[in-house]
Amino acid sequence: MPDHPVRFTPHDPDADFSVTAARPDIASRDPSVYPAHFMVGDGYPTEDDFVVARQEQGKGYGVYARRPFQRGYRVCRISGTIVHHVMQHTLQISVDAHLYDPYFTGFLLHSCDPNVFLDMGRFELWAMKDILPGQALTMDYASTEDFLFKQFPCLCGAPSCRKWITGRREPVRMPDGESDGR
């Protein structure tokens, strides 16, 4: 997970998510989001479908769609390295196993009303809502994590927003180390 509080920014219709200009040669490039040594194939995220970009100046990165994704369909498969402790950019697989993915899933933003769901048993990402080009992919961090690398305040704006995001099995830990009693 990102190393600082993620403040979800609603989609900016004027934002330019195109990275075409930065591509030196479309014909020869490898569009995979994951590095070549991962040896992933069909179904894994490519730069044709997603861009990992900064939300705003000075804030963390997010994953943005570059094409529509339909609710109820698999968005992509995911990959990474198995580690045995929570770190930045890890997603929990089981009690003592985590997927370290500093290329794609580790940059998914949090929302309390998310548009994607990570199936950590199958290593697949699914669309829970229709997603439009330019929109951030958002997941609920508590849907996978018992304990977050870092708890943080949420400004996702959803009616169901929990305001302060924790893992699903940990108490609230305020930045000053005191609990607010929840």
Ligand SMILES: [Zn+2]
């Ligand atoms: Zn929220």
